[in-house]
Amino acid sequence: MRIIRNIKEMVQAAQKRRLKGDSIGFVPTMGALHAGHLSLIRRCRKENDFTVVSVFVNPIQFSPREDYRKYPRNLIQDARACQKEGVDILFSPVAKNMYPKPFRTFVEVEGLSDTLCGHSRAGHFRGVATVVAKLFQIVQPDIAYFGQKDAQQAIIIRKMVEDLSMPVQIKVMPIVREKDGLAMSSRNQYLNASERKDAVVLRQALNLAKDSVRRQETDASRIIRSMRALIQKKKSAKVDYISIVDFQNLKPLNKIKGKALVALAVWIGKTRLIDNTIVKLKYA
Amino acid sequence: MRIIRNIKEMVQAAQKRRLKGDSIGFVPTMGALHAGHLSLIRRCRKENDFTVVSVFVNPIQFSPREDYRKYPRNLIQDARACQKEGVDILFSPVAKNMYPKPFRTFVEVEGLSDTLCGHSRAGHFRGVATVVAKLFQIVQPDIAYFGQKDAQQAIIIRKMVEDLSMPVQIKVMPIVREKDGLAMSSRNQYLNASERKDAVVLRQALNLAKDSVRRQETDASRIIRSMRALIQKKKSAKVDYISIVDFQNLKPLNKIKGKALVALAVWIGKTRLIDNTIVKLKYA
Numbered sequence: 001m002r003i004i005r006n007i008k009e010m011v012q013a014a015q016k017r018r019l020k021g022d023s024i025g026f027v028p029t030m031g032a033l034h035a036g037h038l039s040l041i042r043r044c045r046k047e048n049d050f051t052v053v054s055v056f057v058n059p060i061q062f063s064p065r066e067d068y069r070k071y072p073r074n075l076i077q078d079a080r081a082c083q084k085e086g087v088d089i090l091f092s093p094v095a096k097n098m099y100p101k102p103f104r105t106f107v108e109v110e111g112l113s114d115t116l117c118g119h120s121r122a123g124h125f126r127g128v129a130t131v132v133a134k135l136f137q138i139v140q141p142d143i144a145y146f147g148q149k150d151a152q153q154a155i156i157i158r159k160m161v162e163d164l165s166m167p168v169q170i171k172v173m174p175i176v177r178e179k180d181g182l183a184m185s186s187r188n189q190y191l192n193a194s195e196r197k198d199a200v201v202l203r204q205a206l207n208l209a210k211d212s213v214r215r216q217e218t219d220a221s222r223i224i225r226s227m228r229a230l231i232q233k234k235k236s237a238k239v240d241y242i243s244i245v246d247f248q249n250l251k252p253l254n255k256i257k258g259k260a261l262v263a264l265a266v267w268i269g270k271t272r273l274i275d276n277t278i279v280k281l282k283y284a
Numbered sequence: 285m286r287i288i289r290n291i292k293e294m295v296q297a298a299q300k301r302r303l304k305g306d307s308i309g310f311v312p313t314m315g316a317l318h319a320g321h322l323s324l325i326r327r328c329r330k331e332n333d334f335t336v337v338s339v340f341v342n343p344i345q346f347s348p349r350e351d352y353r354k355y356p357r358n359l360i361q362d363a364r365a366c367q368k369e370g371v372d373i374l375f376s377p378v379a380k381n382m383y384p385k386p387f388r389t390f391v392e393v394e395g396l397s398d399t400l401c402g403h404s405r406a407g408h409f410r411g412v413a414t415v416v417a418k419l420f421q422i423v424q425p426d427i428a429y430f431g432q433k434d435a436q437q438a439i440i441i442r443k444m445v446e447d448l449s450m451p452v453q454i455k456v457m458p459i460v461r462e463k464d465g466l467a468m469s470s471r472n473q474y475l476n477a478s479e480r481k482d483a484v485v486l487r488q489a490l491n492l493a494k495d496s497v498r499r500q501e502t503d504a505s506r507i508i509r510s511m512r513a514l515i516q517k518k519k520s521a522k523v524d525y526i527s528i529v530d531f532q533n534l535k536p537l538n539k540i541k542g543k544a545l546v547a548l549a550v551w552i553g554k555t556r557l558i559d560n561t562i563v564k565l566k567y568a
Contacts, residue, residue, distance in 0.1 A: 011451050021303055102533075104394045105413070105447035111388050129389070134448045163389035164414075166421045167295050249386075 001083045003090045007098070007138055010091050014052070014140040022049035026141030026168075028132060031055035031092075032072035032186035033081045036176040040145040041085045043173055052139050053082050055092040060099065061127030072186050091139065098134065107133045109156045109163070115250050116152050116263050117274065120240050128153055129160050136161075136168055143169045147176075149183050151261055151276045155250060175275070177203070183275045190271040198234040199268045202275040205230050205242070209262045213279040218256045220244040231266055240265035240272060247278055256281050285367045287374045291382070291422055294375050298336070298424040306333035310425030310452075312416060315339035315376075316356035316470035317365045320460040324429040325369045327457055336423050337366050339376040344383065345411030356470050375423065382418065391417045393440045393447070399534050400436050400547055401558065404524050412437055413444050420445075420452055427453045431460075433467050435545055435560045439534065459559070461487070467559045474555040482518040483552045486559040489514050489526070493546045497563040502540045504528040515550055524549035524556060531562055540565050 004010045017024055025048030027040045033055075044051045055078050062068035075092055082090045106126050112118075113125035136144065146154045154172045161170055176184045181203035182196075191199055205227040212223045224242045231237050244253050247261040256279065263276035288294045301308055309332030311324045317339075328335050339362050346352035359376055366374045390410050396402075397409035420428065430438045438456045445454055460468045465487035466480075475483055489511040496507045508526045515521050528537050531545040540563065547560035 007449055011449070015451070018302065019305055100446075102395065103447055104396060105444045106392050106394065107389065107448075108392060109389045111386065130448075137448050137450045140451070160389045162384075163387055164391075164418045164421050165291055165295070167299070167424070 001079070001087055001090060003079060003092065005092055005094060007093055010052075010089070010093075010138050011140075013089060014138070017050050018140060023142045024048060024140060025051045026135070026139045026144040027051070027053045028135050028144065028146075029053060029055055029078075030057045030071065030186065031078045032074060032189070033078045034176075034184045034186060034188075036147050036149060036184035038081065038085060039176050040147060040173050041082070041087060043171070044143070044145050045086055048143060050088050051086070052089045052091055052141065053087045054135055054139065055090060056098065056131070056135075057095075058098075058127060058131040059095050060130060061124050063121060063123060066121070067187075067190075070190075072189055098131070106130045107160060107164075109160050112152070112156050112159060112250050115245065115252075116241060116243055117265060118152065120265065125153070125156050129156060132157055133160065133164070133166075136166055141168050143171055145171050145173060148172050149175045149185065149275065151263055152250065155248070181207075183273075185273060187271055187273060191268060195236050195269045195271065198236045199273060201231050201234045201237055202264060202266050202273055205264060206262055206275060206277040209244070210277060210279055213256060213260075213281055216281070218281060220253050220256055220260075223256075223262075227264070231264075234268075236269045238267040240267060244279075285363070285371055285374060287363060287376065289376055289378060291377055294336075294373070294377075294422050295424075297373060298422070301334050302424060307426045308332060308334045308336060308424060310419070310423045310428040311335070311337045312419050312428065312430075313337060313339055313362075314341045314355065314470065315362045316358060316473070317362045318460075318468045318470060318472075320431050320433060320468035322365065322369060323460050324431060324457050325366070325371060327455070328427070328429050329370055332427060334372050335370070336373045336375055336425065337371045338419055338423065339374060340382065340415070340419075341379075342382075342411060342415040343379050344414060345408050347405060347407060350405070351471075351474075356473055382415070390414045391444060391448075393444050396436070396440050396443060396534050399529070399536075400525060400527055401549060402436065404549065409437070409440050413440060416441055417444065417448070417450075420450055425452050427455055429455050429457060432456050433459045433469065433559065435547055436534065439532070465491075467557075469557060471555055471557060475552060479520050479553045479555065482520045483557060485515050485518045485521055486548060486550050486557055489548060490546055490559060490561040493528070494561060494563055497540060497544075497565055500565070502565060504537050504540055504544075507540075507546075511548070515548075518552075520553045522551040524551055528563075 025044035107129040118125050158170045180200045242264040247259050265274045309328035391413040392410050402409050442454045464484045526548040531543045549558045
């Protein structure tokens, strides 16, 4: 496995592969790799001649009050995991090279970026769209893999790729969970033991929503109320948002019909966690 | 020469060429091709294995009050000119395919887009950056050619390419002029005979600036005042703006030192024309 830190070097490596006719699969990450990332990497390896994983904690998707500085970084461990999975290139650029001053160019996906996580994290998805657009220029993938845990991110990236006719296919892989149901996240390592126990409530609340819809409950606000009540029972938990939205355009739904995305963000102590599920009304 | 109107077809044609190892040169235009465009096409042909010219009048770079509808369109004539120049592909997509509804993704180059033409044409350069980013994804050029007449556009595109690490080289070619000095522009055909005569005043004003700097005049506002006075002598002329700015970051200069961009936009009757020149202070 080759580790590349220089942007031009990565462009050249990608171009060389493309010239050979190899397909390039790409898994963009912020590192601190966990089983969720590995599921993407495995799928990528299976479906492409050449696999590139990027590890880059992207400063422009964090607001000043957020956890950019303390976000877990462990390139050596990540490199070991990538090597073990048969990754061809680990691309880990440096922030000051990704964003040389004065950096001026931003990609914005309007109408999808200001709801859900975008509401509590202003500018977050502009940072995400910009870095992914840039990584796509550098890595030139045929297929790029994202996790369903970041559902809104996946929808925004898909829309960006469609709108700008980027020659890359986006694949979104299912959420990987701990045994007790907690969605895998690099931020889970912020949790202390009791918070870790409380954190399972995100999944429990989603299950509650699933059950409600299974019982033909279609009133979104009633479902959200009961989810909120469940979460509030945990001392360390504080709801950031709970939303039930159209799973394509992310518009809030009053009545569930067909497919809907139930998404939530919850503070567990000082750690903000997200999770989501898709619910389907069977006999609409 | 192949004429392609379908986006996917263009992507495939480009990918096929790239696989062959051919270099792709690209000249993006809004059509109504004149000698200025042809100079770009000739340079492109000389420097690349494969030449793509796009003809697309880009709706999102026009404001509602501007001339999108009446902008000159003549694909048959443009195709004839491209064929004669040995262009390989003429790519002319349809607006509703370039911007399928709901179109949500925009590329913005901040800090360079709101001065000069961006001041009088709000949103213009966002539309330009977005369409060029999209065309680059579709055509996948090694080198793209732009005209110095749209100096601000060229600077913004260069910055976008740098910031997003787009694997394309930007080349900017000199302004091509009519015999009397009027810069070639598709919009010149809007002018009636007397307006056409008056239009030469843009170039005369730029020459006046050049002469002033040659005489060691460094006070930008004094130069601008004399340019304005010259232009106001023409009945049909009305200054939109005259600016002397840093030729890289487009910031207005009070004192000229080294290289500066002198740029202006002037209404000649109902036609808005632009022109510019670079001035150099010799013994700074």
